[in-house]
Amino acid sequence: MNDNHLQETIRLANAVGDPKHAVTANEGIFLYNRAKECSKGVIVEIGSWKGRSAVWLGRGSQAGFKREVYAVDPHTGSPEHHRLYGKIWTLPVFQKNIERAGLSNIVVSLVKTSEEASKDWKEPIELLFIDGRHDYKYVKQDYDLWSRFLIPGGIVVFHDSIRWPGPKLVVDEVIYKTRDFMKVGIINSITWAVKKKT
Numbered sequence: 001m002n003d004n005h006l007q008e009t010i011r012l013a014n015a016v017g018d019p020k021h022a023v024t025a026n027e028g029i030f031l032y033n034r035a036k037e038c039s040k041g042v043i044v045e046i047g048s049w050k051g052r053s054a055v056w057l058g059r060g061s062q063a064g065f066k067r068e069v070y071a072v073d074p075h076t077g078s079p080e081h082h083r084l085y086g087k088i089w090t091l092p093v094f095q096k097n098i099e100r101a102g103l104s105n106i107v108v109s110l111v112k113t114s115e116e117a118s119k120d121w122k123e124p125i126e127l128l129f130i131d132g133r134h135d136y137k138y139v140k141q142d143y144d145l146w147s148r149f150l151i152p153g154g155i156v157v158f159h160d161s162i163r164w165p166g167p168k169l170v171v172d173e174v175i176y177k178t179r180d181f182m183k184v185g186i187i188n189s190i191t192w193a194v195k196k197k198t
């Protein structure tokens with residue numbers, strides 16, 4: 001795997017279209033590189049929309065250790081989508097984008113809310129990407145339900161954490177006001193943090 005794989009990933013992520021509700025190219029390259037490093041646990045994405053971030057994560061994993069990417073989304077949208085488009089059903093277009101990217105054997109779609117999917121969850125997680133509902137209550141719930149599976153040295157990534165009040169407040173509470181993480185960084189609207197090893 002090399003630069004050609006990344007170039008092809010940029011093309012495939014752009015082919016998903018609808019950039020308004022998805023990660024930027026810089027954020028995508030970050031997700032690709034972090035997913036590529038995952039060898040000890042799986043990757044979980046909360047909130048998939050049409051699959052742009054899942055393409056970045058899945059292609060990164062494909063270039064690395066080929067760990068599963070679990071893409072959790074009921075595919076019925078969030079309040080900001082309902083205000084713009086009314087009723088939402090993104091599963092068919094998500095599946096088409098994952099197939100076109102050659103990721104059907106890496107990206108596992110869980111068509112459930114984060115809360116429903118977490119109930120049967122058991123696997124250690126090395127990369128947790130939180131981009132579901134953006135109200136404080138839901139972001140905090142996503143973090144609380146899933147972060148307990150994050151392995152030491154694993155990474156949690158919050159999207160829209162700079163300007164959206166919900167994710168921003170959760171990041172302040174669980175990252176900046178605790179001693180649970182050993183490294184923290186920001187890429188565009190992403191805040192990421194690596195869980196302490198001890």
Ligand SMILES: C[S@@+](CC[C@H](N)C(=O)[O-])C[C@H]1O[C@@H](n2cnc3c(N)ncnc32)[C@H](O)[C@@H]1O
Pocket residue numbers: 021022023046047048049050051052053054072073074075076077078090112113114115131132133138
């Ligand atoms: C901002 S979009 C995700 C964009 C995607 N990560 C990307 O960059 O391509 C938010 C998504 O969260 C999903 N969502 C809403 N409520 C959810 C919940 N309770 N659990 C999981 N996902 C949820 C919506 O259906 C929507 O697709």
